[in-house]
Amino acid sequence: MEVIIQPSPEDCAALGARIIGKLVKQKADTVLGLATGSTPLPLYGELVRLHRDGKLDFSGVTSFNLDEYIGLSGDHPCSYRYFMQQELFKDINIESERTYVPDGLADDIARHCLAYEQAILDCGGIDLQILGLGTDGHIGFNEPGSSLGSRTRIKTLTGKTREDNARFFDTIDEVPRHCITMGVATIMDCRQILLFAFGEGKAEIIAKAIEGPVSAMVPASILQMHPDVTIFIDEAAASSLKNRDYYREVFEGKPSWQSI
Ligand code: F6R
Secondary structure, eight states: OEEEEESSHHHHHHHHHHHHHHHHHHOTTOEEEEOOSSTTHHHHHHHHHHHHTTOOOOTTOEEEESEEETTOOTTSTTSHHHHHHHHTGGGSOOOGGGEEOOOTTOSSHHHHHHHHHHHHHHTTOOSEEEEOOOTTSOBTTBOTTOOTTOOSEEEEOOHHHHHHHGGGSSSGGGSOSEEEEOOHHHHHTSSEEEEEEOSGGGHHHHHHHHHSOOBTTBGGGGGGGOSSEEEEEEHHHHTTOTTHHHHHHHHHTOOGGGOO
């Protein structure tokens, strides 16, 4: 696990976009795993900029989103399908039939979840997964207590997550109680993972996820067991890390062959 502390979310986004850019250039049919929420917005802005400048071609890329609210259609302004369309897909040249987001209106949710897992396998697995971090430690919508071996399935959102996400809705009562999310094991199968977290509000949970014990009560802590994870955080999100000076030293002393 590599922890990269940068002055701002924009600096983190620039580095993350460079990693994605390199990958897509090497492998035109890259399979990306995508997240929603506030955290990936600077990254998506940077990917759009690179595409507009002619430096990034998404025509061969496939994407799988982590999660979706149950009960919201893809054209609902709070659905994650809608979010992805507005914040990324409409501004890059990704083929819409290669953008997968769980269907929050699926009739048979269990079957839909199995099909989602199968679609990931059929595409050869996810090369690189983008993650944000919930203040309760969730990745995707794998809330505390989620099985570390879980696969795509229905989950009930915690009160804390519904409170955190109420800012996107008119009232908290409109925040759905259920979602479909890739499982913890689905995420762990991704070949490379980039997790982003910004602001003081994420400092405590970042410290638990990176430096605390691995526990289903902090689902993000399982990333300690993944062979290729990079955590991008700003100074505020890094403020509770015990080893933050060491992480800075490692990044500053990176040999050139390891540079991003
Ligand atoms: C969203 C997702 C969630 C968010 C997390 C952080 O697709 O999977 O895990 O990444 O809730 O949300 P923000 O970025 O809004 O703080």
